[in-house]
Amino acid sequence: MVLAMFVRKFSSLRVCVVGSGPAGFYTAEKMLKAHEGAEVDIIDRLPTPFGLVRSGVAPDHPETKIVINQFSRVAHNERCSFFGNVSLGSSISLSELRQIYHVVVLAYGAESDRVFGISGEELKGVHSAREFVWWYNGHPDYSKFTPDLQSTDTAIVLGQGNVALDVARILLRPPKELATTDIATHALDALRESSIRKVYLVGRRGPVQAACTAKELREILAIKDLHINIKEADLLKTSADEEEMKNNRIRRRVFELLSKASSSAAPHPSLGQRELHFTFFRKPEKFLESSDRSGYVDGVNFEKTTLKGSAGSGNQIAAGTGQYEDLNCGLVLKSIGYKSVPVDGLPFDHSKGVVPNIRGRVVSSSDDAQTEDGLYVCGWLKRGPTGIIATNLYDAEETVASISEDIAKKKLTSASSKPGREGLSQLLENRNVQVVTFTDWEKIDSEEKRLGSLKGKPREKITDWNDLLQVTTK
Amino acid sequence: MFISKISRLVGAQAFKGLPKAPITIRSKRSFFPLVQNDYFEPSSHRLFSTTATETSPEENEEAQKISVTFFDNDGEREIKVPVGMSMLEAAHENDIELEGACEGSLACSTCHVVVMDVEQYNKLEDPTDEENDMLDLAFGLTETSRLGCQVIAKPELDGLRLALPAATRNFAVDGYKPKPH
Ligand SMILES: Cc1cc2nc3c(=O)[nH]c(=O)nc-3n(C[C@H](O)[C@H](O)[C@H](O)COP(=O)(O)OP(=O)(O)OC[C@H]3O[C@@H](n4cnc5c(N)ncnc54)[C@H](O)[C@@H]3O)c2cc1C
Numbered sequence: 337m338v339l340a341m342f343v344r345k346f347s348s349l350r351v352c353v354v355g356s357g358p359a360g361f362y363t364a365e366k367m368l369k370a371h372e373g374a375e376v377d378i379i380d381r382l383p384t385p386f387g388l389v390r391s392g393v394a395p396d397h398p399e400t401k402i403v404i405n406q407f408s409r410v411a412h413n414e415r416c417s418f419f420g421n422v423s424l425g426s427s428i429s430l431s432e433l434r435q436i437y438h439v440v441v442l443a444y445g446a447e448s449d450r451v452f453g454i455s456g457e458e459l460k461g462v463h464s465a466r467e468f469v470w471w472y473n474g475h476p477d478y479s480k481f482t483p484d485l486q487s488t489d490t491a492i493v494l495g496q497g498n499v500a501l502d503v504a505r506i507l508l509r510p511p512k513e514l515a516t517t518d519i520a521t522h523a524l525d526a527l528r529e530s531s532i533r534k535v536y537l538v539g540r541r542g543p544v545q546a547a548c549t550a551k552e553l554r555e556i557l558a559i560k561d562l563h564i565n566i567k568e569a570d571l572l573k574t575s576a577d578e579e580e581m582k583n584n585r586i587r588r589r590v591f592e593l594l595s596k597a598s599s600s601a602a603p604h605p606s607l608g609q610r611e612l613h614f615t616f617f618r619k620p621e622k623f624l625e626s627s628d629r630s631g632y633v634d635g636v637n638f639e640k641t642t643l644k645g646s647a648g649s650g651n652q653i654a655a656g657t658g659q660y661e662d663l664n665c666g667l668v669l670k671s672i673g674y675k676s677v678p679v680d681g682l683p684f685d686h687s688k689g690v691v692p693n694i695r696g697r698v699v700s701s702s703d704d705a706q707t708e709d710g711l712y713v714c715g716w717l718k719r720g721p722t723g724i725i726a727t728n729l730y731d732a733e734e735t736v737a738s739i740s741e742d743i744a745k746k747k748l749t750s751a752s753s754k755p756g757r758e759g760l761s762q763l764l765e766n767r768n769v770q771v772v773t774f775t776d777w778e779k780i781d782s783e784e785k786r787l788g789s790l791k792g793k794p795r796e797k798i799t800d801w802n803d804l805l806q807v808t809t810k
Numbered sequence: 811m812f813i814s815k816i817s818r819l820v821g822a823q824a825f826k827g828l829p830k831a832p833i834t835i836r837s838k839r840s841f842f843p844l845v846q847n848d849y850f851e852p853s854s855h856r857l858f859s860t861t862a863t864e865t866s867p868e869e870n871e872e873a874q875k876i877s878v879t880f881f882d883n884d885g886e887r888e889i890k891v892p893v894g895m896s897m898l899e900a901a902h903e904n905d906i907e908l909e910g911a912c913e914g915s916l917a918c919s920t921c922h923v924v925v926m927d928v929e930q931y932n933k934l935e936d937p938t939d940e941e942n943d944m945l946d947l948a949f950g951l952t953e954t955s956r957l958g959c960q961v962i963a964k965p966e967l968d969g970l971r972l973a974l975p976a977a978t979r980n981f982a983v984d985g986y987k988p989k990p991h
Pocket residue numbers: 354355356357358359360379380381382385386387388389392393394397400422423424425443444445446447469499502714715716717722723724725726727728
């Protein structure tokens with residue numbers, strides 16, 4: 337009895353985290369640890385948790401996904417609850433959430449794309465890497481997506497970051513190696529039928545500026561029986577390049593790998609060999625429409641670029657040279673960055689695609705440093721779409737430190753008690769939202785593992801919305 | 811991961827009918843009283859201790875463990891680590907907060923530690939390309955950074971001092987500058 341009162345008193349901090357990716361789970365973990373009385377609810381629009389760890393990280397990177405074990409332990413904490421299939425903006429509004437909870441942390445990631453804004457971008461066969469990734473990772477919004485991999489032998493990937501390398505690797509890796517991963521079956525089938533033999537990875541700048549990391553680069557260079565093409569002339573460094581490399585260990589190591597790959601590559605591909613071309617100093621000018629398949633892409637027109645020092649920063653930028661060149665292809669994957677989408681009532685910086693914030697506190701308007709009471713951000717929505725899973729750990733530490741400071745200043749709990757979890761459940765019930773709990777997710781999880789074991793895969797992802805919801809009712 | 815290891819070793823011990831290891835608190839503060847280090851000794855040592863007649867099991871046990879001190883925001887903590895065990899496992903068994911998102915499979919960099927003495931650092935085997943690839947991404951990388959899951963206890967490392975990155979972030983405030991590689 338006394339204990340129960342004690343618990344009630346200290347359970348008065350009601351926290352809602354929106355988004356169950358790394359940023360959401362690390363925030364929940366740190367909140368539960370820092371505040372013994374906090375009750376943390378995590379909502380996600382999908383019936384499945386873990387964000388891009390499930391729908392972004394490549395199927396052939398199972399070790400990277402092990403972090404799911406840690407997140408599942410957080411979800412099993414008795415003060416933590418998962419509400420899947422609950423979407424901020426349609427199941428519930430931001431102002432409603434803020435009424436129900438003392439603290440709302442938005443960690444819903446970046447579910448849109450940066451665009452070039454050049455002609456032909458809407459042609460069939462031009463996709464964002466995000467769409468392609470969601471498709472091969474079985475995201476339920478992309479189970480009906482059908483990229484055409486059979487009308488062409490060439491794909492152009494625009495961008496040279498890790499996501500670009502991921503999609504290029506999936507296109508080039510022998511499908512029988514992918515068959516033992518958790519890749520979506522619709523994607524595996526399409527890749528088995530794929531006629532794509534040649535992939536261009538195109539960057540606006542040079543090999544010193546390539547945005548990938550050594551791990552991903554080493555991996556793609558190691559694909560069996562793959563011809564690598566890197567123009568030797570592109571590998572000549574300027575003194576500005578040397579300067580950039582001196583201060584950046586990753587760039588140094590990436591450049592070394594590219595140089596080594598270039599010098600050890602065979603001069604020509606053997607017959608039928610798959611090819612990966614690293615193409616530097618090219619900026620897309622327009623997408624070209626096919627003359628015999630109207631509405632479809634059949635190439636990209638590029639402007640050649642050269643590097644110009646940008647004042648002060650030490651970083652060089654790509655400037656056009658006025659010389660142009662076409663590259664033919666039947667598939668284009670744009671990998672130039674994800675972008676977050678705003679929800680009603682949320683301050684948003686449209687040019688950067690993030691929520692303006694000071695150490696995780698949402699800033700009301702850009703001209704003053706006024707912050708919104710009880711509203712915080714974390715992860716890609718806060719920083720923009722960069723960094724690895726671990727980056728979100730440090731990011732969550734920062735946001736939780738801000739929350740803790742505000743609690744200490746009595747800014748948050750001074751308001752009367754809030755309904756929290758019961759309030760949310762009630763509201764969702766009134767709206768007939770079918771909430772997917774963590775136990776429900778575990779049913780999906782074991783069904784996927786069971787289906788996978790029949791095919792020698794670690795899991796067979798259920799990719800259809802209805803099927804996912806169906807499994808939870810069994 | 812650790813749980814399965816506990817049960818495996820405990821199981822093995824029961825099977826061999828060994829007497830239960832004496833409960834000794836070795837670390838200054840034991841936050842994890844239910845899990846004694848004794849359960850985690852490599853099984854080779856267990857076998858050895860049943861056949862060894864010259865040295866007493868106690869002495870033997872000490873010889874197989876090294877002292878490692880972790881430094882974090884709350885101060886320092888000395889623990890005994892059995893030879894052959896990784897610093898990540900050792901930290902977890904002693905409830906020291908070292909992250910290990912990928913559970914030691916060289917895919918995350920969250921187990922980043924800074925070796926505080928250069929001589930100690932030099933006694934470690936060079937990091938592999940794969941470890942360097944992950945170190946590239948470690949937060950607050952220094953000249954003597956390593957991944958905790960790849961540093962394995964060996965006798966020469968007795969007295970090893972490791973700083974956790976949270977502590978390095980504090981040092982940075984106090985004027986300690988981590989150097990980029
Ligand atoms: C293709 C790709 C591959 C990657 N590979 C790696 C890798 O190998 N290693 C690595 O360390 N990092 C990798 N990353 C980076 C890593 O995935 C990100 O750093 C991390 O996932 C960002 O975390 P987040 O929580 O901010 O966003 P997310 O992981 O995107 O999580 C956002 C969550 O919010 C949910 N959501 C969205 N909108 C709403 C809404 N309106 N209401 C409720 N919920 C909503 C989403 O369903 C999702 O679950 C990769 C990223 C990508 C894109």
